[in-house]
Amino acid sequence: MPNxxxxxxxxxxxxxxxxxxxESSNDLRTAGNLEAYMAAAGKLxxxxxxxxxxxxxxxxxxxxxxxGLLAAREGLVEAGTRNWAVAQKKTGKAPFYMYMFSRVHPFAPGVEFFDNPQKIGAYHTSDVPYWFGTQDAFNKFRTTRVWTEFDRALSDRMMATLIAFAxxxxxxxPAVAWPQWTLDAQNYLEFGDDTGMREENRARLDFHTPANVTPSTPRVSRD
Structure with missing residues:
Protein backbone atom coordinates (compact mmCIF):
# COMPACT_ATOMS: atom_id res chain seq x y z
CA MET A 1 0.00 0.00 0.00
CA PRO A 2 2.77 2.57 0.69
CA ASN A 3 3.96 2.19 -2.89
CA GLU A 23 -5.74 -1.57 21.80
CA SER A 24 -1.98 -1.93 21.41
CA SER A 25 -0.11 -4.38 23.61
CA ASN A 26 3.54 -5.29 23.97
CA ASP A 27 6.12 -5.62 26.74
CA LEU A 28 6.00 -1.87 27.35
CA ARG A 29 2.30 -1.86 28.09
CA THR A 30 2.41 -4.93 30.30
CA ALA A 31 5.42 -3.71 32.31
CA GLY A 32 4.20 -3.59 35.89
CA ASN A 33 7.02 -1.51 37.30
CA LEU A 34 9.94 0.72 36.38
CA GLU A 35 12.43 -2.14 36.17
CA ALA A 36 10.25 -4.07 33.74
CA TYR A 37 9.67 -0.92 31.68
CA MET A 38 13.39 -0.26 31.33
CA ALA A 39 13.99 -3.88 30.38
CA ALA A 40 11.23 -3.74 27.77
CA ALA A 41 12.71 -0.58 26.26
CA GLY A 42 16.07 -2.29 25.88
CA LYS A 43 14.50 -5.41 24.42
CA LEU A 44 12.36 -3.57 21.87
CA GLY A 68 4.31 2.06 28.64
CA LEU A 69 0.66 2.40 27.68
CA LEU A 70 1.32 5.61 25.76
CA ALA A 71 4.37 4.23 23.93
CA ALA A 72 2.58 1.02 22.95
CA ARG A 73 -0.26 3.01 21.41
CA GLU A 74 1.82 5.65 19.69
CA GLY A 75 4.35 3.12 18.43
CA LEU A 76 1.80 0.96 16.66
CA VAL A 77 -1.76 2.04 15.94
CA GLU A 78 -1.25 5.80 16.13
CA ALA A 79 1.97 5.70 14.12
CA GLY A 80 0.29 3.50 11.53
CA THR A 81 -2.70 5.82 11.22
CA ARG A 82 -0.41 8.84 11.01
CA ASN A 83 1.69 7.17 8.29
CA TRP A 84 -1.52 6.68 6.32
CA ALA A 85 -2.43 10.35 6.78
CA VAL A 86 1.05 11.50 5.72
CA ALA A 87 0.94 9.30 2.62
CA GLN A 88 -2.47 10.69 1.65
CA LYS A 89 -1.42 14.29 2.17
CA LYS A 90 1.76 13.93 0.13
CA THR A 91 0.10 12.76 -3.07
CA GLY A 92 -3.65 13.20 -2.56
CA LYS A 93 -6.04 16.12 -2.32
CA ALA A 94 -8.92 14.59 -0.36
CA PRO A 95 -9.18 15.34 3.38
CA PHE A 96 -8.12 12.96 6.14
CA TYR A 97 -9.88 12.90 9.52
CA MET A 98 -8.33 11.10 12.47
CA TYR A 99 -9.84 10.01 15.78
CA MET A 100 -9.03 8.18 19.00
CA PHE A 101 -11.70 6.46 21.09
CA SER A 102 -10.90 6.42 24.82
CA ARG A 103 -14.20 5.71 26.57
CA VAL A 104 -14.00 2.59 28.75
CA HIS A 105 -17.16 0.50 28.66
CA PRO A 106 -19.18 0.64 31.90
CA PHE A 107 -18.80 -3.04 32.74
CA ALA A 108 -21.38 -4.66 34.99
CA PRO A 109 -20.08 -5.27 38.54
CA GLY A 110 -18.62 -8.74 38.88
CA VAL A 111 -18.80 -9.58 35.18
CA GLU A 112 -16.12 -12.03 34.09
CA PHE A 113 -14.65 -12.90 30.71
CA PHE A 114 -11.21 -13.60 29.28
CA ASP A 115 -9.73 -10.11 29.67
CA ASN A 116 -9.96 -8.50 33.10
CA PRO A 117 -12.60 -5.73 32.82
CA GLN A 118 -10.60 -3.68 35.33
CA LYS A 119 -7.52 -3.65 33.06
CA ILE A 120 -8.83 -3.94 29.53
CA GLY A 121 -9.36 -0.20 28.99
CA ALA A 122 -10.60 1.10 25.64
CA TYR A 123 -9.84 -2.10 23.77
CA HIS A 124 -9.73 -2.85 20.03
CA THR A 125 -13.21 -2.41 18.45
CA SER A 126 -14.67 -1.02 21.69
CA ASP A 127 -15.71 2.00 19.63
CA VAL A 128 -17.86 -0.02 17.23
CA PRO A 129 -21.07 -0.14 19.33
CA TYR A 130 -20.86 3.63 19.70
CA TRP A 131 -20.44 4.24 15.97
CA PHE A 132 -23.43 2.05 15.10
CA GLY A 133 -25.69 2.32 18.15
CA THR A 134 -25.47 -1.40 18.92
CA GLN A 135 -24.62 -1.17 22.62
CA ASP A 136 -27.53 -3.34 23.73
CA ALA A 137 -26.15 -6.29 21.78
CA PHE A 138 -23.63 -6.80 24.58
CA ASN A 139 -26.46 -7.59 26.99
CA LYS A 140 -28.48 -9.90 24.76
CA PHE A 141 -27.49 -13.12 26.53
CA ARG A 142 -26.21 -11.77 29.84
CA THR A 143 -25.62 -8.35 31.32
CA THR A 144 -22.03 -7.35 30.70
CA ARG A 145 -22.38 -3.55 30.50
CA VAL A 146 -24.44 -1.00 32.39
CA TRP A 147 -24.82 1.67 29.75
CA THR A 148 -25.39 5.22 30.98
CA GLU A 149 -27.05 8.28 29.50
CA PHE A 150 -23.54 9.56 28.78
CA ASP A 151 -22.74 6.46 26.70
CA ARG A 152 -25.98 6.84 24.73
CA ALA A 153 -25.29 10.52 24.11
CA LEU A 154 -21.71 9.82 23.03
CA SER A 155 -23.00 7.19 20.63
CA ASP A 156 -25.54 9.64 19.21
CA ARG A 157 -22.81 12.20 18.55
CA MET A 158 -20.54 9.64 16.93
CA MET A 159 -23.31 8.28 14.71
CA ALA A 160 -24.13 11.83 13.63
CA THR A 161 -20.55 12.35 12.47
CA LEU A 162 -20.72 9.18 10.37
CA ILE A 163 -23.96 10.31 8.76
CA ALA A 164 -22.47 13.72 8.03
CA PHE A 165 -19.39 12.10 6.52
CA ALA A 166 -21.48 9.82 4.31
CA PRO A 174 -22.96 21.36 14.91
CA ALA A 175 -22.26 19.36 18.07
CA VAL A 176 -18.83 18.00 17.12
CA ALA A 177 -16.24 20.15 15.36
CA TRP A 178 -13.81 17.89 13.51
CA PRO A 179 -11.01 19.64 11.59
CA GLN A 180 -9.08 17.52 9.13
CA TRP A 181 -5.57 16.20 9.82
CA THR A 182 -2.92 18.07 7.84
CA LEU A 183 0.86 18.12 7.76
CA ASP A 184 0.76 21.54 9.43
CA ALA A 185 -1.96 20.66 11.94
CA GLN A 186 -1.46 17.07 13.05
CA ASN A 187 -4.51 16.75 15.26
CA TYR A 188 -7.07 14.07 15.99
CA LEU A 189 -10.48 14.06 17.63
CA GLU A 190 -10.74 12.14 20.89
CA PHE A 191 -14.11 10.56 21.67
CA GLY A 192 -14.24 9.79 25.37
CA ASP A 193 -15.06 11.15 28.80
CA ASP A 194 -13.81 14.49 27.50
CA THR A 195 -14.32 14.82 23.75
CA GLY A 196 -12.15 17.28 21.87
CA MET A 197 -9.24 17.84 19.52
CA ARG A 198 -5.78 16.63 20.55
CA GLU A 199 -2.40 17.48 19.03
CA GLU A 200 -0.06 14.63 18.14
CA ASN A 201 3.45 14.64 19.58
CA ARG A 202 5.51 14.86 16.41
CA ALA A 203 8.87 14.16 18.05
CA ARG A 204 7.64 10.90 19.57
CA LEU A 205 5.78 9.79 16.47
CA ASP A 206 8.70 10.65 14.19
CA PHE A 207 10.77 8.24 16.27
CA HIS A 208 8.45 5.38 15.35
CA THR A 209 9.73 4.77 11.85
CA PRO A 210 9.05 1.36 10.27
CA ALA A 211 12.47 0.25 11.53
CA ASN A 212 11.62 1.19 15.12
CA VAL A 213 7.89 0.49 15.37
CA THR A 214 7.06 -1.56 18.45
CA PRO A 215 5.74 -5.07 17.75
CA SER A 216 2.30 -5.89 19.09
CA THR A 217 1.43 -8.96 21.11
CA PRO A 218 -1.37 -10.92 19.38
CA ARG A 219 -4.69 -10.60 21.15
CA VAL A 220 -7.72 -12.89 21.18
CA SER A 221 -11.41 -12.21 20.67
CA ARG A 222 -13.37 -10.67 23.51
CA ASP A 223 -16.87 -10.94 24.92
Missing part, protein backbone atom coordinates in the same frame (compact mmCIF):
# COMPACT_ATOMS: atom_id res chain seq x y z
CA UNK A 4 0.46 2.87 -4.19
CA UNK A 5 0.22 6.09 -2.20
CA UNK A 6 3.76 7.14 -3.11
CA UNK A 7 2.83 6.81 -6.77
CA UNK A 8 -0.40 8.75 -6.24
CA UNK A 9 -2.48 5.81 -7.43
CA UNK A 10 -4.69 5.48 -4.34
CA UNK A 11 -8.41 6.18 -4.48
CA UNK A 12 -8.22 9.87 -3.58
CA UNK A 13 -11.30 10.04 -1.38
CA UNK A 14 -12.06 11.59 2.00
CA UNK A 15 -10.99 9.29 4.84
CA UNK A 16 -11.94 8.81 8.49
CA UNK A 17 -9.46 6.58 10.32
CA UNK A 18 -8.49 6.07 13.92
CA UNK A 19 -7.80 3.78 16.83
CA UNK A 20 -8.75 3.05 20.41
CA UNK A 21 -6.59 4.24 23.26
CA UNK A 22 -5.68 0.86 24.72
CA UNK A 45 14.71 -0.78 20.84
CA UNK A 46 18.25 -2.02 21.43
CA UNK A 47 20.75 0.72 20.69
CA UNK A 48 17.85 3.17 20.32
CA UNK A 49 16.65 2.57 23.89
CA UNK A 50 18.23 5.74 25.31
CA UNK A 51 16.57 7.79 22.62
CA UNK A 52 13.26 6.10 23.34
CA UNK A 53 13.55 6.73 27.09
CA UNK A 54 14.29 10.40 26.47
CA UNK A 55 10.96 10.62 24.64
CA UNK A 56 9.06 8.45 27.14
CA UNK A 57 10.77 9.17 30.49
CA UNK A 58 9.76 7.41 33.69
CA UNK A 59 11.21 7.53 37.20
CA UNK A 60 8.52 5.72 39.18
CA UNK A 61 6.43 2.58 38.76
CA UNK A 62 3.36 4.74 38.10
CA UNK A 63 5.12 6.76 35.43
CA UNK A 64 6.43 3.57 33.86
CA UNK A 65 2.91 2.14 33.55
CA UNK A 66 1.58 5.36 32.01
CA UNK A 67 4.50 5.72 29.60
CA UNK A 167 -23.51 12.79 3.10
CA UNK A 168 -20.82 15.40 2.60
CA UNK A 169 -17.35 13.90 3.03
CA UNK A 170 -16.94 16.02 6.18
CA UNK A 171 -17.73 14.38 9.56
CA UNK A 172 -18.09 17.67 11.42
CA UNK A 173 -21.49 18.44 12.93
Missing amino acids: IFAAGKQNDVATVAGFTRD YGDQADRFLALYPAKTDGEAKAM RTGDPGT
Whole structure:
Protein backbone atom coordinates (compact mmCIF):
# COMPACT_ATOMS: atom_id res chain seq x y z
CA MET A 1 0.00 0.00 0.00
CA PRO A 2 2.77 2.57 0.69
CA ASN A 3 3.96 2.19 -2.89
CA ILE A 4 0.46 2.87 -4.19
CA PHE A 5 0.22 6.09 -2.20
CA ALA A 6 3.76 7.14 -3.11
CA ALA A 7 2.83 6.81 -6.77
CA GLY A 8 -0.40 8.75 -6.24
CA LYS A 9 -2.48 5.81 -7.43
CA GLN A 10 -4.69 5.48 -4.34
CA ASN A 11 -8.41 6.18 -4.48
CA ASP A 12 -8.22 9.87 -3.58
CA VAL A 13 -11.30 10.04 -1.38
CA ALA A 14 -12.06 11.59 2.00
CA THR A 15 -10.99 9.29 4.84
CA VAL A 16 -11.94 8.81 8.49
CA ALA A 17 -9.46 6.58 10.32
CA GLY A 18 -8.49 6.07 13.92
CA PHE A 19 -7.80 3.78 16.83
CA THR A 20 -8.75 3.05 20.41
CA ARG A 21 -6.59 4.24 23.26
CA ASP A 22 -5.68 0.86 24.72
CA GLU A 23 -5.74 -1.57 21.80
CA SER A 24 -1.98 -1.93 21.41
CA SER A 25 -0.11 -4.38 23.61
CA ASN A 26 3.54 -5.29 23.97
CA ASP A 27 6.12 -5.62 26.74
CA LEU A 28 6.00 -1.87 27.35
CA ARG A 29 2.30 -1.86 28.09
CA THR A 30 2.41 -4.93 30.30
CA ALA A 31 5.42 -3.71 32.31
CA GLY A 32 4.20 -3.59 35.89
CA ASN A 33 7.02 -1.51 37.30
CA LEU A 34 9.94 0.72 36.38
CA GLU A 35 12.43 -2.14 36.17
CA ALA A 36 10.25 -4.07 33.74
CA TYR A 37 9.67 -0.92 31.68
CA MET A 38 13.39 -0.26 31.33
CA ALA A 39 13.99 -3.88 30.38
CA ALA A 40 11.23 -3.74 27.77
CA ALA A 41 12.71 -0.58 26.26
CA GLY A 42 16.07 -2.29 25.88
CA LYS A 43 14.50 -5.41 24.42
CA LEU A 44 12.36 -3.57 21.87
CA TYR A 45 14.71 -0.78 20.84
CA GLY A 46 18.25 -2.02 21.43
CA ASP A 47 20.75 0.72 20.69
CA GLN A 48 17.85 3.17 20.32
CA ALA A 49 16.65 2.57 23.89
CA ASP A 50 18.23 5.74 25.31
CA ARG A 51 16.57 7.79 22.62
CA PHE A 52 13.26 6.10 23.34
CA LEU A 53 13.55 6.73 27.09
CA ALA A 54 14.29 10.40 26.47
CA LEU A 55 10.96 10.62 24.64
CA TYR A 56 9.06 8.45 27.14
CA PRO A 57 10.77 9.17 30.49
CA ALA A 58 9.76 7.41 33.69
CA LYS A 59 11.21 7.53 37.20
CA THR A 60 8.52 5.72 39.18
CA ASP A 61 6.43 2.58 38.76
CA GLY A 62 3.36 4.74 38.10
CA GLU A 63 5.12 6.76 35.43
CA ALA A 64 6.43 3.57 33.86
CA LYS A 65 2.91 2.14 33.55
CA ALA A 66 1.58 5.36 32.01
CA MET A 67 4.50 5.72 29.60
CA GLY A 68 4.31 2.06 28.64
CA LEU A 69 0.66 2.40 27.68
CA LEU A 70 1.32 5.61 25.76
CA ALA A 71 4.37 4.23 23.93
CA ALA A 72 2.58 1.02 22.95
CA ARG A 73 -0.26 3.01 21.41
CA GLU A 74 1.82 5.65 19.69
CA GLY A 75 4.35 3.12 18.43
CA LEU A 76 1.80 0.96 16.66
CA VAL A 77 -1.76 2.04 15.94
CA GLU A 78 -1.25 5.80 16.13
CA ALA A 79 1.97 5.70 14.12
CA GLY A 80 0.29 3.50 11.53
CA THR A 81 -2.70 5.82 11.22
CA ARG A 82 -0.41 8.84 11.01
CA ASN A 83 1.69 7.17 8.29
CA TRP A 84 -1.52 6.68 6.32
CA ALA A 85 -2.43 10.35 6.78
CA VAL A 86 1.05 11.50 5.72
CA ALA A 87 0.94 9.30 2.62
CA GLN A 88 -2.47 10.69 1.65
CA LYS A 89 -1.42 14.29 2.17
CA LYS A 90 1.76 13.93 0.13
CA THR A 91 0.10 12.76 -3.07
CA GLY A 92 -3.65 13.20 -2.56
CA LYS A 93 -6.04 16.12 -2.32
CA ALA A 94 -8.92 14.59 -0.36
CA PRO A 95 -9.18 15.34 3.38
CA PHE A 96 -8.12 12.96 6.14
CA TYR A 97 -9.88 12.90 9.52
CA MET A 98 -8.33 11.10 12.47
CA TYR A 99 -9.84 10.01 15.78
CA MET A 100 -9.03 8.18 19.00
CA PHE A 101 -11.70 6.46 21.09
CA SER A 102 -10.90 6.42 24.82
CA ARG A 103 -14.20 5.71 26.57
CA VAL A 104 -14.00 2.59 28.75
CA HIS A 105 -17.16 0.50 28.66
CA PRO A 106 -19.18 0.64 31.90
CA PHE A 107 -18.80 -3.04 32.74
CA ALA A 108 -21.38 -4.66 34.99
CA PRO A 109 -20.08 -5.27 38.54
CA GLY A 110 -18.62 -8.74 38.88
CA VAL A 111 -18.80 -9.58 35.18
CA GLU A 112 -16.12 -12.03 34.09
CA PHE A 113 -14.65 -12.90 30.71
CA PHE A 114 -11.21 -13.60 29.28
CA ASP A 115 -9.73 -10.11 29.67
CA ASN A 116 -9.96 -8.50 33.10
CA PRO A 117 -12.60 -5.73 32.82
CA GLN A 118 -10.60 -3.68 35.33
CA LYS A 119 -7.52 -3.65 33.06
CA ILE A 120 -8.83 -3.94 29.53
CA GLY A 121 -9.36 -0.20 28.99
CA ALA A 122 -10.60 1.10 25.64
CA TYR A 123 -9.84 -2.10 23.77
CA HIS A 124 -9.73 -2.85 20.03
CA THR A 125 -13.21 -2.41 18.45
CA SER A 126 -14.67 -1.02 21.69
CA ASP A 127 -15.71 2.00 19.63
CA VAL A 128 -17.86 -0.02 17.23
CA PRO A 129 -21.07 -0.14 19.33
CA TYR A 130 -20.86 3.63 19.70
CA TRP A 131 -20.44 4.24 15.97
CA PHE A 132 -23.43 2.05 15.10
CA GLY A 133 -25.69 2.32 18.15
CA THR A 134 -25.47 -1.40 18.92
CA GLN A 135 -24.62 -1.17 22.62
CA ASP A 136 -27.53 -3.34 23.73
CA ALA A 137 -26.15 -6.29 21.78
CA PHE A 138 -23.63 -6.80 24.58
CA ASN A 139 -26.46 -7.59 26.99
CA LYS A 140 -28.48 -9.90 24.76
CA PHE A 141 -27.49 -13.12 26.53
CA ARG A 142 -26.21 -11.77 29.84
CA THR A 143 -25.62 -8.35 31.32
CA THR A 144 -22.03 -7.35 30.70
CA ARG A 145 -22.38 -3.55 30.50
CA VAL A 146 -24.44 -1.00 32.39
CA TRP A 147 -24.82 1.67 29.75
CA THR A 148 -25.39 5.22 30.98
CA GLU A 149 -27.05 8.28 29.50
CA PHE A 150 -23.54 9.56 28.78
CA ASP A 151 -22.74 6.46 26.70
CA ARG A 152 -25.98 6.84 24.73
CA ALA A 153 -25.29 10.52 24.11
CA LEU A 154 -21.71 9.82 23.03
CA SER A 155 -23.00 7.19 20.63
CA ASP A 156 -25.54 9.64 19.21
CA ARG A 157 -22.81 12.20 18.55
CA MET A 158 -20.54 9.64 16.93
CA MET A 159 -23.31 8.28 14.71
CA ALA A 160 -24.13 11.83 13.63
CA THR A 161 -20.55 12.35 12.47
CA LEU A 162 -20.72 9.18 10.37
CA ILE A 163 -23.96 10.31 8.76
CA ALA A 164 -22.47 13.72 8.03
CA PHE A 165 -19.39 12.10 6.52
CA ALA A 166 -21.48 9.82 4.31
CA ARG A 167 -23.51 12.79 3.10
CA THR A 168 -20.82 15.40 2.60
CA GLY A 169 -17.35 13.90 3.03
CA ASP A 170 -16.94 16.02 6.18
CA PRO A 171 -17.73 14.38 9.56
CA GLY A 172 -18.09 17.67 11.42
CA THR A 173 -21.49 18.44 12.93
CA PRO A 174 -22.96 21.36 14.91
CA ALA A 175 -22.26 19.36 18.07
CA VAL A 176 -18.83 18.00 17.12
CA ALA A 177 -16.24 20.15 15.36
CA TRP A 178 -13.81 17.89 13.51
CA PRO A 179 -11.01 19.64 11.59
CA GLN A 180 -9.08 17.52 9.13
CA TRP A 181 -5.57 16.20 9.82
CA THR A 182 -2.92 18.07 7.84
CA LEU A 183 0.86 18.12 7.76
CA ASP A 184 0.76 21.54 9.43
CA ALA A 185 -1.96 20.66 11.94
CA GLN A 186 -1.46 17.07 13.05
CA ASN A 187 -4.51 16.75 15.26
CA TYR A 188 -7.07 14.07 15.99
CA LEU A 189 -10.48 14.06 17.63
CA GLU A 190 -10.74 12.14 20.89
CA PHE A 191 -14.11 10.56 21.67
CA GLY A 192 -14.24 9.79 25.37
CA ASP A 193 -15.06 11.15 28.80
CA ASP A 194 -13.81 14.49 27.50
CA THR A 195 -14.32 14.82 23.75
CA GLY A 196 -12.15 17.28 21.87
CA MET A 197 -9.24 17.84 19.52
CA ARG A 198 -5.78 16.63 20.55
CA GLU A 199 -2.40 17.48 19.03
CA GLU A 200 -0.06 14.63 18.14
CA ASN A 201 3.45 14.64 19.58
CA ARG A 202 5.51 14.86 16.41
CA ALA A 203 8.87 14.16 18.05
CA ARG A 204 7.64 10.90 19.57
CA LEU A 205 5.78 9.79 16.47
CA ASP A 206 8.70 10.65 14.19
CA PHE A 207 10.77 8.24 16.27
CA HIS A 208 8.45 5.38 15.35
CA THR A 209 9.73 4.77 11.85
CA PRO A 210 9.05 1.36 10.27
CA ALA A 211 12.47 0.25 11.53
CA ASN A 212 11.62 1.19 15.12
CA VAL A 213 7.89 0.49 15.37
CA THR A 214 7.06 -1.56 18.45
CA PRO A 215 5.74 -5.07 17.75
CA SER A 216 2.30 -5.89 19.09
CA THR A 217 1.43 -8.96 21.11
CA PRO A 218 -1.37 -10.92 19.38
CA ARG A 219 -4.69 -10.60 21.15
CA VAL A 220 -7.72 -12.89 21.18
CA SER A 221 -11.41 -12.21 20.67
CA ARG A 222 -13.37 -10.67 23.51
CA ASP A 223 -16.87 -10.94 24.92
